[in-house]
Structures are given as C-alpha cells and as structure tokens.
Amino acid sequence: MRKLTVDTACIFYPRGGSAQVVRYLNRELAQRGHRTRVLVGSLGDVGDTGHALTFYRGLTVRPHAYDQAHARWKAGSNPQEGVLRPFHPSYEDRSQPGTGCPDPMFGAVPDLAAEHLEAAWRGHLRRHRTLGPVDVVHLHHLSHLQHAAHATYPDAPTVTTLHGTELKxxxxxxxxxxxxxxxxxxxxxxxxxxxxxxxxxxxxxxxxxxxxxxxxxxxxxxxxxxxxxWTHSLNWILRLQHAAALTSRIVAVSEHDRDLAPTLLPSLADREITVIANGVDTQHFRPEQRSDDQRLANLRHWLVNDPRGWAPGGEPGTLRYTEADLRRFTDPATGRLRPIVLWSGRFLDFKRLPVMLEGFAKARTRLDSGPVLLMWGGYPGECEGDHPVDLAHRLGIADAVFFTGWRGHDDLPEGLRTADLMAAPAVNEPFGMVYIEAMACGTPPIATATGGPARTITPDGEHATGWLVAPDSVDALADTLVQALTDERERARRAVNAALHARRVYGWEHVADRYTTVYRAAMENPAAA
Incomplete structure (x- = not known):
C-alpha cells in the first residue's frame, strides 16, 4: 500500500505519557517508510527534559517554543500575554503555592487568551506546513489545536487521540x-x-x-x-465540544474513556470511537535479571551520584542522599537488599500519593524485612496537594522512602528491573503506560480496579499479570503489598505472564497497525460520523 504523509501535532512540551506515544508511534511509522513530521510544544535548551528536539531526536520536529512565555512568567508576568507563543494551559489545577508551574488551568483562561492560543498555533502550523499534500493530521489531546488544524489543513482529515486528561x-x-x-x-x-x-x-x-x-x-x-x-469553565466546555465535532476520527486509549467520552462530548454520541491502547517498546522494556550489586549500583547513580529529587519548592537535586542513606536498602540480618517497591508518575491528585504512602507504611509494619519505596518521577516544581516528601515525614517513613526525581524515559526500564514490585494506586488512570512498561520488564504491577489498568491487568487465575485493589483503600493496598512481597513464587509467575502479555499485545508494531487502519479510514471518508 502507498506510504502516507502524516503531520502530528500536540500543544504540550514533552511531559507525561502522551509525549511517549507521539515519539514511539512516529518512530514506528517512519521505520515503515511513511513521511512523518511532529509539530509540538518545546521548553528549555538542548538536553533539557522539555526540549522537543532532544526528546524527539531522530524525528522531523517543528518545535513551538514556550521559552519567551516561560521567561515572562519567571519575571512575574502573565505567560499568555505579550508573547508570540503564549504558554499552553493545563488540564490539571497547579494553583497551589510553591508548585512553580507557568501553565494555568484551561478553566482559568478567558476567551481573549483562548483566541490568542488558537491563533498562535494556527500560525505555527501554517509556517511549517509542507507544500505537498498531507494525507492525515494526527492531533493528540482535545484543545484549541483542533480549531487551528481545521483552518490550516482544510483538505486533510484529522484523527484526534483522547488521552483521558481532557475528559477528566x-x-x-x-x-x-x-x-x-x-x-x-x-x-x-x-x-x-x-x-x-x-x-x-x-x-x-x-x-x-x-x-x-x-x-x-x-x-x-x-x-x-x-x-x-474554574471561572471560564463553560466557555471551554463549548470550545472542546466543538473541537471534537471538527475531528474526522476519534481514538480513545481505553474502553473506559471510549464509554465516557460521549457523555461529556455530545457530538460524539453517534460517532464511532476506536480504542487503541498505548504501546510499549518491547526491545527497550524487557525482562533482564539484575544482581544485588547491580541494583545497588543503579540506586547509587540515581540517588547519590546524580540526584534529581526535589524538596517542596526546590529545584531538581535539592534532595541528596549519601552512602549512609544507601545502606538502608540492605537488610543487616541477611545482607541482602530489602524488597524494593517502585512508584512512578507525576505528583497529581488522581495518582493518590497519600494512599500509596499510607498503604506502604501499613504494609511495612507487617513485613519482617521492611521494604523500601522508590518514588520515581514527579515533574520538577509540579505538585497537586501535599508534597510526598512532607507526607513521608508525617507518616514516619522518611527513612524508607527515596525520591529519584524526574528522569529520562530511557532510564525507566532499569528502574523497573531494580524493583521487585511496581505499585501505583491512581484512580481512573486514563490508560497508564507505566503499568504496561512494568509488565514488559517482568515487574508485576499493583493498580486500582478503575480506568485503563482495570482492562490491561489480569488480577486472578492462570494468566494473572498483576494485582488490582479497591480504589482509595489504604488497607486493600497494604494487604496486597504484603501478599505480593511475601510470596516470591507467585510474584515470579505473574512476572512471566506479564512480560509475555505485554510483548504479544502492546508492542508498537501492533499499535502502529491499528493507527494506519484509522488513518486510511479517515482518508476514505473524512467527514464520517
């Protein structure tokens, strides 16, 4: 079949799971000979986590840089006024003191600023649109981007992937x-x-x-x-509903979101919504055994030699650990590493960090060799609610909770291999790539029986790949942590199942197959409902 020309666009600078989807999907498409370009937000210099050319290296990238808006915010001014590229809004409320985030929530953005945002992206798309025909425009998330693309690519069908945060x-x-x-x-x-x-x-x-x-x-x-x-909520609801109506094809990342979307976006009530789960790089995320010495060397690198954890209100690296701290990972009675539980994500409310820390604290009192919790992630300066460092201190478990900070996605497989178990009790996680990545590495996950993980994790039976617990239940999480950490044989059985399942179902080659099918369907009938 003939190769496609696909332009992909996303307003956000690289941060979170959707950026990984853009990166891996476009890599797979390019490897198949399709012509792809990525038009995305960018923040920072070469090497920074939010720098688009660094994050999407190897792809054809057209960055929409927010640096001027960010500098304006740092100077105490509105980052959405007086700049060519106003800073994008957020789907989450980052208004808490000390969060250090320049992106206001969508609901706080008035109509005039919304028009400025749309005009800025319309200009960016026009400046970088190729002279030749574009077969499909793939938009990630629902935002003002659909309106900008509709004006810029009047003859090309659009595919929008709902990543769930917009629905929340x-x-x-x-x-x-x-x-x-x-x-x-x-x-x-x-x-x-x-x-x-x-x-x-x-x-x-x-x-x-x-x-x-x-x-x-x-x-x-x-x-x-x-x-x-939330003062401009109604205006944005109407904008997002219209944005959905402008899209030729809608993709949701889970059955949960597929069923939820029409209740929030009436224009989708009679539309087909295709479910395409996010994928995992099974070449990068794969099971590999690590000795205690290798695991300890990894921990030394992340916590002592290259610390990136940040204290409340602090910069990355303000949480620093010593060799003495590192010794707490070893059980003096056995000389072996204590069980390591890894949590991964951003410090957002729906991730339920208090439940994670309280459940871990309860489980620890019931285990002979007290486990250690490795908190992997937390985007610098971004935090909804109490900072988990403060929570750990209040719960009296600060000596058993370690913060790696936000690290590159390339480091995550080694983080998962260093852990015995992955646990993240988020509620209504739209999809949850990290659970699939954990399974691919043979590190069985614990999640709640809500959202995407409720469909992707098998909790019981011969083919069990992890555990599901009741949402917002500290006791359920503690019980499952104890069960999983004390039954090494069962943990190993689920690890094997998980790795096989992830490779068979969630490899990017399968995901790309499904997207190209959607692209061609959109091309055949751009106005399909």
Missing part, C-alpha cells in the same frame, strides 16, 4: 458548574466570595453549604476548590 477536566468543569448552580451562584461569583485570600473563607463556605442544604461531598468540594481556576 471536562468532568471536573461540569462538577464545579453544577455545584455553583446548587448555591445559586456562578464560578465568577464564587471566585470572589470564596477567595483564598479571604480570612473567613471557611465560614463563608459553611454558610453557603447550610443555606443550600449541600451534601457532605458538595460541602467538601466547595471548601477545597480554588474557584479562580
């Missing part, structure tokens, strides 16, 4: 709008009435809750919401 945002926007309606107010009104700077904010929220007979759940949401982040 829309659901959160509706929840806030419903609550505002319940107290006969608007988000704008609540932003003023319940301002975080107001000394009697809690009393004002309680008064509203009593007056309008709110449930306990509604009262808690009223108290904890920073309403300034």
């Amino acid at each position: 945002l829309i659901a959160g926007m509706w929840e806030c709008l419903d609550l505002a309606k319940a107290v006969s107010a608007t988000p704008e009104h609540l932003a003023a009435e319940l301002s975080p700077e107001r000394p009697d904010r809690a009393d004002a929220a309680d008064a509203l809750a009593v007056q309008h007979h709110l449930t306990d759940q509604q009262r808690a949401l009223l108290h904890t919401t920073d309403w300034r982040q």
